[in-house]
Amino acid sequence: xxxxxxxxxxxxxxxxxxxxxxxxxxxxxxxxxxxxxxxxxxxxxxxxxxxxxxxxxxxxxxxxxxxxxxxxxxxxxxxxxxxxxxxxxxxxxxxxxxxxxxxxxxxxxxxxxxxxxxxxxxxxxxxxxxxxxxxxxxxxxxxxxxxxxxxxxxxxxxxxxxxxxxxxxxxxxxxxxxxxxxxxxxxxxxxxxxxxxxxxxxxxxxxxxxxxxxxxxxxxxxxxxxxxxxxxxxxxxxxxxxxxxxxxxxxxxxxxx
Amino acid sequence: xxxxxxxxxxxxxxxxxxxxxxxxxxxxxxxxxxxxxxxxxxxxxxxxxxxxxxxxxxxxxxxxxxxxxxxxxxxxxxxxxxxxxxxxxxxxxxxxxxxxxxxxxxxxxxxxxxxxxxxxxxxxxxxxxxxxxxxxxxxxxxxxxxxxxxxxxxxxxxxxxxxxxxxxxxxxxxxxxxxxxxxxxxxxxxxxxxxxxxxxxxxxxxxxxxxxxxxxxxxxxxxxxxxxxxxxxxxxxxxxxxxxxxxxxxxxxxxxxxxxxxxxxxxxxxxxxxxxxxxxxxxxxxxxxxxx
Ligand SMILES: Nc1ncnc2c1ncn2[C@@H]1O[C@H](COP(=O)(O)OP(=O)(O)OP(=O)(O)O)[C@@H](O)[C@H]1O
Ligand SMILES: [Mg+2]
Numbered sequence: 001x002x003x004x005x006x007x008x009x010x011x012x013x014x015x016x017x018x019x020x021x022x023x024x025x026x027x028x029x030x031x032x033x034x035x036x037x038x039x040x041x042x043x044x045x046x047x048x049x050x051x052x053x054x055x056x057x058x059x060x061x062x063x064x065x066x067x068x069x070x071x072x073x074x075x076x077x078x079x080x081x082x083x084x085x086x087x088x089x090x091x092x093x094x095x096x097x098x099x100x101x102x103x104x105x106x107x108x109x110x111x112x113x114x115x116x117x118x119x120x121x122x123x124x125x126x127x128x129x130x131x132x133x134x135x136x137x138x139x140x141x142x143x144x145x146x147x148x149x150x151x152x153x154x155x156x157x158x159x160x161x162x163x164x165x166x167x168x169x170x171x172x173x174x175x176x177x178x179x180x181x182x183x184x185x186x187x188x189x190x191x192x193x194x195x196x197x198x199x200x201x202x203x204x205x206x207x208x209x210x211x212x213x214x215x216x217x218x219x220x221x222x223x224x225x226x227x228x229x230x231x232x233x234x235x236x237x238x239x240x241x242x243x244x245x246x247x248x249x250x251x252x253x254x255x256x257x
Numbered sequence: 258x259x260x261x262x263x264x265x266x267x268x269x270x271x272x273x274x275x276x277x278x279x280x281x282x283x284x285x286x287x288x289x290x291x292x293x294x295x296x297x298x299x300x301x302x303x304x305x306x307x308x309x310x311x312x313x314x315x316x317x318x319x320x321x322x323x324x325x326x327x328x329x330x331x332x333x334x335x336x337x338x339x340x341x342x343x344x345x346x347x348x349x350x351x352x353x354x355x356x357x358x359x360x361x362x363x364x365x366x367x368x369x370x371x372x373x374x375x376x377x378x379x380x381x382x383x384x385x386x387x388x389x390x391x392x393x394x395x396x397x398x399x400x401x402x403x404x405x406x407x408x409x410x411x412x413x414x415x416x417x418x419x420x421x422x423x424x425x426x427x428x429x430x431x432x433x434x435x436x437x438x439x440x441x442x443x444x445x446x447x448x449x450x451x452x453x454x455x456x457x458x459x460x461x462x463x464x465x466x467x468x469x470x471x472x473x474x475x476x477x478x479x480x481x482x483x484x485x486x487x488x489x490x491x492x493x494x495x496x497x498x499x500x501x502x503x504x505x506x507x508x509x510x511x512x513x514x515x516x517x518x519x520x521x522x523x524x525x526x527x528x529x530x531x532x533x534x535x536x537x538x539x540x541x542x543x544x545x546x547x548x549x
Contacts, residue, residue, distance in 0.1 A: 059439055064363070091441035101432040104455060114440045117450070163436070170440055 008034050010174055010204045011056060016070035018051060020063060025051045027228040029070070033174075038196060038205045040215035040236065043225030044251065049208040050098075052225065053176045056206065057093040058086050091118065094172035098179040100159035102151035102166070107134075107143050110151045110162055114170035129169050137165035138195050157188025164195065175199065177207040181214065193218050212252055216240050224248045302528075306521025314522055318488040319504065323515030328523050330487050331504035334403070335472055335530075337491050338500055341407025342414070342471050347464055349411065350418030354460075357419070358426040359448055378416035385413040386480025394481050401482040404494040409477050414467040421463020425456040458545030465538040469531050475502040501527045 011033035018026035025048045033039050041049045054060040056072065058079060072079050079089055091114075102110050111130045120126060130147070134140040139161040143154070151162050160180060167175055177196070181189040196205060196218050209215050215222050216236060223233035224245075232239060232248045243249045309323075317327025353374075361367045389409025399405040429452050437447040453460075484499050486507060491498045501523060508520035 057439065059435065062435070062438065087441045087443055089441075090439055095439040097432065097435065097439075099432065101430075101436045103433060103436065103451060113437070113450070117437075117440065117442045117446045166436075166440070 010035050010075065011206075012073040012076075014071045014073075016055065016072060017068070018048075018055060018060065019065075019067040020051075021065040025228050026055070029230050031223060031230060031233060033204065033206060034221070035204050036200055036202075037220040038200050038207060038218055040219035040222040041206065041208045041225060042210070042212065042215050042222060042251075045210075047225040048228040049225055050178050051228075053095075053178055053206055053208055056174070056176055057090050057095055059090075059095065061086075091170055092172055093174040093176060094167035094170055095176040096160070096163050096167055096178070096180045099183055100156055100163050102154075102159050102162050104150065104152060106148045107151050107154070107162060108147040111165050111169050113166060118170065130165075133165040133169040134162075136168045136199070137161045138191060138198070139165060155188070157184045157191065160184060160188070160192060161195070164192070168199075172203065174204045174206065177205065179208050179210060182210060189214075212240075224251060226251070302521045302524050305518050306523070306525045309518045309522040310525055314519075315526070319486050319507075320488075323511075323513055323519050326508070326516070326519045328501065328504060328526055330490055331499050331501045331523070332526065333490050334483075334487075334498040335500045337403045337498055338407055338410060339468060339472065341403055341494065342410040343464070343468055345407065345411040346414050346418055346467065346471075350415050350464070350467075351422050351460055353415075353419045354422030354426055355448060355453075358423055359444065359452065374416050374419050378420065381476075382413055382474055383476045383480060385409055386477030388412065389477060389481045400495065401484070401497050402495045403491050403498045405481055406478055406483055406498060406500075407494075409481055410471040410474065413474065413477060414471050417467040417470065418464055421467070422456070422460045425459025425463065426452060428459060429455040458541050462538045462542045465534050465541075469534040469538075472500075472531060472534070473502055473527070475500075475506055478503060479506075501530075 009032050011031070013029055013031040013033075016026055016029040017024070029052065041052060043049055051060055055068070056074075060066055060068075068080065074089065074093070077084060103113060105113070108130055111133050112126045115126055115129050120129070131140065131144075134143060139158060142158060143162075146153075151159060154162060160183070164175075164180070181192050184192065193214060196207065199205060200220075207215075207219065219236045221233065222236045222239045224231045224239065224243075224247075226247055232243060232245045234244075239248065240252055243252060314327045315332065316329055317325060318330050319328075320326040357367065357371065361370075386409065389405060389412070393399045393405040393408050394401060397405075399408075433451050433455065434447055437451045438444075442450070478500060483503055484497050487497065487499050490496075505520050505523040505527065508516045508523060
């Protein structure tokens with residue numbers, strides 16, 4: 001194992017392989033993800049970035065043809081072990097999707113969804129969580145007077161921050177983000193990026209992005225994926241300034257992908 | 258090389274336009290004929306039945322004399338039948354749809370069930386009557402009761418409800434389910450809090466339309482022995498009953514001319530009821546579509 005010190009490692013991925021039917025989508029991945037850091041996943045389209053982060057909260061298992069081998073330890077516990085409950089994992093490891101996917105409910109109900117399914121019923125508690133989460137997602141001021149309106153009436157950027165608030169409301173430990181800004185305009189993108197930098201104080205973040213500048217701006221460590229393999233992973237500054245692998249250099253300098 | 262010869266195109270264009278026109282008028286005629294038939298039917302029934310249709314007609318029991326005859330027992334019987342049929346058919350139908358869409362593994366067995374449900378929708382209603390007679394009336398000893406009738410009708414409309422509910426559930430976007438699962442929700446929580454609320458307008462529409470089919474059915478109820486002439490109201494689930502279509506059928510069979518008008522009045526009441534139910538379904542569909 002290459003992990004620096006035990007407490008700092010949130011996810012420890014060992015020899016992970018994943019197949020969709022016959023497609024070998026992830027090949028022998030080894031990776032440590034450290035606490036309170038932003039880890040960026042970059043790589044060309046179809047290289048397995050989404051597949052990889054969906055494996056971390058086992059959402060990938062919703063695809064019926066999936067086969068997985070290898071281990072992922074979350075705080076030292078194997079998430080594929082049969083006694084490990086997937087619902088518990090997903091409560092600790094939240095996810096924000098590429099396309100904003102609020103529920104067709106009010107803004108309030110969207111954010112209260114997680115706490116409700118985990119058994120919080122009291123109105124005051126829910127109110128407090130909703131306010132805290134919306135503030136945490138930097139959207140409280142924009143929506144505080146319209147909490148009862150349907151979330152579909154918001155702009156795409158606002159919807160995405162509602163989804164982030166919804167994710168914060170379950171008080172996760174890790175937040176997975178799959179290209180959270182690819183459907184957003186530049187200003188909303190900046191807001192979400194700012195938010196990610198803010199959130200990393202309290203959360204561990206894994207973010208997939210197609211945007212190299214974005215990875216450079218917000219992440220501490222970056223992993224470069226190609227054809228289902230991790231080609232290189234190191235501190236973001238180092239990966240972008242002095243990549244070790246020729247393929248990484250070609251990709252970040254825009255020679256392919 | 259040019260493949261399209263402009264000379265030939267010119268020669269043929271008149272013929273093409275003519276056939277274009279011909280088909281347009283053919284389809285207009287087909288639609289017109291259908292509408293005309295409907296109009297004639299409506300006018301005939303309304304002119305024939307309007308004179309007999311008054312409050313008395315709604316509040317009187319069946320009678321041997323046409324001027325006293327009313328639809329009260331049949332109308333109330335139909336309501337009773339709906340009250341029994343709706344919850345049973347809804348529970349079984351929506352439950353089956355949820356199972357098939359959300360739980361069942363896609364495979365040979367599931368598609369076999371699926372195919373059978375689709376086929377069931379095409380089984381003649383009289384066959385359901387036979388089934389009801391054998392199982393509910395005789396085997397379970399329910400007799401010719403509202404309960405037996407309601408159970409039979411539930412079976413009759415079950416396939417329609419299953420198929421309509423399945424379509425509504427399938428139309429719920431996958432990203433909503435994913436959003437819920439990603440929060441640590443269980444399958445059941447996702448179904449009850451996300452899938453069903455989103456699919457509910459479609460499910461309700463399907464249920465109401467299926468129920469309106471049940472309201473108009475006669476054959477299975479005659480089969481299980483619903484009465485054609487009763488001068489009392491059902492008091493509980495085990496009471497005997499009649500329904501509007503059977504009452505109407507009975508009136509049209511009478512030799513006296515006056516009963517034809519009474520039957521027409523009954524048809525008007527039945528049609529108004531069906532139109533109201535269908536309008537509610539359309540209203541729900543229009544009001545709740547386009548939400549995601
Ligand atoms: N549900 C699926 N069924 C079968 N194959 C899939 C499925 N999802 C992804 N794949 C395949 O797995 C590989 C990795 O896909 P993935 O979505 O992880 O790529 P990605 O890096 O996220 O790409 P993008 O940047 O375009 O989002 C691709 O070859 C893709 O075709
Ligand atoms: Mg992707």
